[in-house]
Amino acid sequence: MQPQPLIAVADVIASSLWYQQLLGCKSGHGGAEYEQLVDSKGHMILQLHAWGAHHHKYLGDRSVAERGNGMLLWFQVNDFAAALVRIAALHIKVLQGPLLNRNAQHREVWLRDPDGYTVVLAGQHGEF
Template structure:
């Protein structure tokens, strides 16, 4: 089983570039309305969908309700955690919690993406 989260964003290409820079992933689809981001090994990591585009499934959320993803964290465990934190710093992200040692025995760095979703980068869990 594999989790493949999908989030609604205002600008799919810009969000795609942002996540690609942050996570070191690549586009698996491309487009203005929908994107699939794949990890370096090719597995699906994250899907992006433009607000107010319903394709054949209807609306996926209400663009007026804020904050987006309230109560949901996009949690990425990264082998290259320190490099990802450097990439995040270069992107001038909105830092929620700076790099810190977690009680779970790994490093964490909490931030917000351009649409305001909470993103957590972690080093591999022990």
């Protein structure tokens, strides 16, 4: 089993570019209404869907201000130091970190994406 999270966004193309730059991934589908982001092996890691496109009944309500209340988009990255360089180059606002999470035995940094979702990048388990 492999998770395939999908989030609703205001601008699929802009969000796709943001995540590609942040995560070092690439487009696996492309388009203004729907996108699949894939890793270097072609495995899907995230889906982006335009609000209102295709009128999905259970996608959510765009008028609700808080996005993902109770949900985090959590990505384990292979090179945490390189991820920090990408974050700085993109001028992304950091909510917290980078910090050491002793319980999880890794480093992590907490961010906010352009649509208000909380994104966490975490290093490899046991890296310290």
